[in-house]
Amino acid sequence: xxxxxxxxxxFLKIMFYLVMLLVIFNYSFKNVSALGVTPGRxxxxxxxxxxxxxxxxxxxxxxxxxxxxxxxxxxxNASISVSEVSFKMKExxxxxRLVYKFKMxxxxxxxxxxxxxxxxxxxxxxxxxxxxxxxxxxVATQIQINVPYPGKYAEASLNVIGxxxxxxxxxxxxxxxxxxxxxxxxxxxxxxxxxxEKIETLQTNEVSILSKERKEIVAEWDVNGVNPGxxxxxxxxxxxxxxxxxxxxxxxxxxxxxxxxAEVNDFLLGEIAKFELLVENKWSEPILGAFAQMQIFxxxxxxxxxxxxxxxxxxxxxxxxxxxxxxTDGVKKGNYNSAxxxxxxxxxxxxxxxxxxxxxxxxxxxxGYVISKSSSKSGNSLxxxxxxxxxxxxxxxxxxxxxxxxxxxxxx
Numbered sequence: 001x002x003x004x005x006x007x008x009x010x011f012l013k014i015m016f017y018l019v020m021l022l023v024i025f026n027y028s029f030k031n032v033s034a035l036g037v038t039p040g041r042x043x044x045x046x047x048x049x050x051x052x053x054x055x056x057x058x059x060x061x062x063x064x065x066x067x068x069x070x071x072x073x074x075x076x077n078a079s080i081s082v083s084e085v086s087f088k089m090k091e092x093x094x095x096x097r098l099v100y101k102f103k104m105x106x107x108x109x110x111x112x113x114x115x116x117x118x119x120x121x122x123x124x125x126x127x128x129x130x131x132x133x134x135x136x137x138x139v140a141t142q143i144q145i146n147v148p149y150p151g152k153y154a155e156a157s158l159n160v161i162g163x164x165x166x167x168x169x170x171x172x173x174x175x176x177x178x179x180x181x182x183x184x185x186x187x188x189x190x191x192x193x194x195x196x197e198k199i200e201t202l203q204t205n206e207v208s209i210l211s212k213e214r215k216e217i218v219a220e221w222d223v224n225g226v227n228p229g230x231x232x233x234x235x236x237x238x239x240x241x242x243x244x245x246x247x248x249x250x251x252x253x254x255x256x257x258x259x260x261x262a263e264v265n266d267f268l269l270g271e272i273a274k275f276e277l278l279v280e281n282k283w284s285e286p287i288l289g290a291f292a293q294m295q296i297f298x299x300x301x302x303x304x305x306x307x308x309x310x311x312x313x314x315x316x317x318x319x320x321x322x323x324x325x326x327x328t329d330g331v332k333k334g335n336y337n338s339a340x341x342x343x344x345x346x347x348x349x350x351x352x353x354x355x356x357x358x359x360x361x362x363x364x365x366x367x368g369y370v371i372s373k374s375s376s377k378s379g380n381s382l383x384x385x386x387x388x389x390x391x392x393x394x395x396x397x398x399x400x401x402x403x404x405x406x407x408x409x410x411x412x
Contacts, residue, residue: 035058035059035060035061035066035119035121035138035139036058036059036061036139037056037057037058037059037119037139037140037141038056038057038059038141039056039141040141040142041141041142041143041144042054042056042141042142042143042144043144043145043146044104044143044144044145044146045145045146045148045212046104046108046113046145046146046147046148047104048104048105048106048107049103049104049105049106050103050104051101051102051103051104052101052102052103052104053099053100053101054099054100054143055097055098055099055100056097056098056100056117056141057095057096057097057098058089058095058096058097058098058119059094059095060089060093060094060095060096061094063091063092063093063094064089064091065088065089065090065091066088066089066121066122067086067088067121067122068086068087068088068089068119068120068121068122069085069086069120069122070082070084070085070086070098070117070118070119070120071085071117071118071120072100072115072116072117072118073115073116073118074114074115074116074143075113075114075115076102076105076113076114076115076143076145077115079102079103079104079105080100080101080102080115080117080143081100081101081102082098082099082100082117083098083099083100084098098117100117100143102115102143104145108145108147109147110147110148110149110150110153110177111146111147111149111177112144112145112146112147113144113145113146113147114142114143114144114145115142115143116140116141116142116143117140117141117143118138118139118140119138119139119140119141120138121138146177146212148177148178148179148211148212149177149178149179150178150179151178151179151180152176152178152180152181152182152239152240152241152242153176153177153178153242154174154175154176154177154178154182154185154209154237154239154242154244155174155175155177155244156172156173156174156175156237156244156246157172157173157246158170158171158172158233158235158246158247158248159171159172159173159248160233160248160250162223163223163252163253166222166223166224167220167221167222167223168220168221168223168250168252169218169219169220169221170189170202170204170218170219170220170221170233170235171216171217171218172187172204172216172217172218172235172237172246173214173215173216174207174209174214174215174216174217174237174239175213175214176209176210176211176212176213176214177212178211179211180211181208181209181210181211182208182209182210182239182240183208183240184206184207184208184238184239184240185206185207185208185209185215185217185237185238185239185240186203186204186205186206186207186217186237186238186239187203187204187217187219187235187236187237187238188201188202188203188204188235188236188238189201189202189203189204189219189233189234189235189236190202190233190234190235191221191231191232191233192231192232192233192234193229193230193231193232193284194229194230194231194232194284194285196232200221202219202220202221203219204217204218204219205217205218205219209239217237223252226252227252227284227317228251228252228253228254228255228256228282228283228284229251229252229253229283229284229285229316230249230250230251230284230285231249231250231251231252232247232248232249232250233247233248233249233250234246234247235247235248253282253283254283254347255283255285255287255344255345255347256281256282256283256349257279257280257281257282257287257290257314257342257344257349258279258280258282258342258349259277259278259279259340259342259349259351260278260279260280260319261277261278262275262276262277262278262340262353262364262366263275263276263278263364264276264361264362264364267360267361267362268359268360269328269331269333269357269358269359269360270328270329270330270331271328271329272325272326272327272328273325273326273327273328273362274323274324274325275294275323275324275325275326276321276322276323277292277309277321277322277323277324277340278319278320278321278322279292279312279314279319279320279321279322279342280317280318280319281314281315281316281317281318281319281320282317283316283317284316284317285316286313286314286315286316286318287313287314287344287345288313288344289311289313289344289345290311290312290313290314290322290342290343290344291308291309291310291311291312291322291342291343291344292308292309292322292324292340292341292342292343293306293307293308293309293340293341293343294306294307294308294324294326294338294339294340294341295338295339295341296326296336296337296338296355297336297337297338297339298336304331304336305326305327307324307325307326308324309322309323309324310323322342328357331357332357333357333358333359334357335354335355335356335357336354336355336357337352337353337354337355338352338353338354338355339351339352339353340353351366352366353365353366354366
């Protein structure tokens with residue numbers, strides 16, 4: 001079946017289609033990057049019946065020969081006219097300025113109203129026919145009219161900045177969109193943990209905001225001593241007799257697993273070394289599916305061994321023992337550089353260690369300090385023998401004492 005497909009030219013057809021797709025993609029991408037417009041948006045305050053004139057520029061950043069058409073679309077398109085609806089740009093023309101005019105209607109509903117002036121680059125014509133090559137590419141400049149709400153009306157957003165110098169700053173920009181001024185605007189911000197426990201309440205400053213004006217209210221939170229993790233800010237903005245509710249999730253610190261201690265116990269060179277890695281979760285939420293990967297390097301910097309632990313779930317602010325095994329068959333005594341990678345999700349932390357491999361133990365040294373000193377199998381065996389011998393001697397002495405005591409009683 002595969003042979004017949006190749007004989008019929010199927011492979012060549014697929015390659016041809018792939019090449020054509022690549023050419024079209026490259027051409028379209030080039031067109032998009034070559035055409036631009038500025039400004040991207042112009043905003044006007046609503047005034048019934050007012051005539052408006054504004055300009056914008058078409059940018060030919062790649063200095064290409066272009067044929068352009070200009071269209072108007074959106075809610076207000078019927079009342080907008082453009083100075084030129086079609087034109088050509090030469091390779092030497094980098095910019096062309098256009099002007100649009102429109103007359104605001106006598107009435108519009110409160111809020112934002114938009115229209116777009118779209119600049120469309122036509123595809124090139126084939127030299128052999130009237131067909132077009134490629135696709136049309138367009139960019140737009142937006143026209144927005146803001147109509148004030150009756151009375152007092154505000155819109156706001158919540159921004160979280162930091163931590164910086166041990167503080168998080170909550171910034172709430174407020175825009176007065178009503179036709180009346182706002183006399184007093186302030187905010188209360190409640191901070192919740194990932195378990196929805198409220199741990200802090202903050203108060204912002206107070207401001208007055210004129211109609212169509214934008215001002216900010218701010219609060220700071222000292223996070224020194226606060227556990228790293230995910231949090232949620234719930235803000236209530238109070239302006240005169242009205243309120244707005246805002247929410248924003250944020251994090252303090254990073255999701256970090258840290259290697260606290262490393263040990264190898266009951267070791268003999270040539271057998272399997274059991275590395276016990278004590279890992280601490282510095283995050284106030286569980287980290288799931290974490291594992292340790294250890295690489296040991298030879299004198300030339302090449303990887304001598306590469307092995308991993310199983311995966312572990314580490315609870316919030318918890319310490320857990322990760323276990324990994326190294327088969328030392330064929331390994332010689334000496335000092336080896338190594339690295340422990342703690343991997344979780346898309347993150348990883350690295351700790352460099354030096355291993356001092358001996359016949360019956362492995363000493364593990366970190367950056368300028370001893371992380372652990374392993375105990376050996378022979379050492380443990382000797383200790384066991386000595387303890388056993390002492391216990392036997394004690395029992396023999398006790399038995400001898402009882403026998404001697406019994407004989408003394410008989411003699412009396």
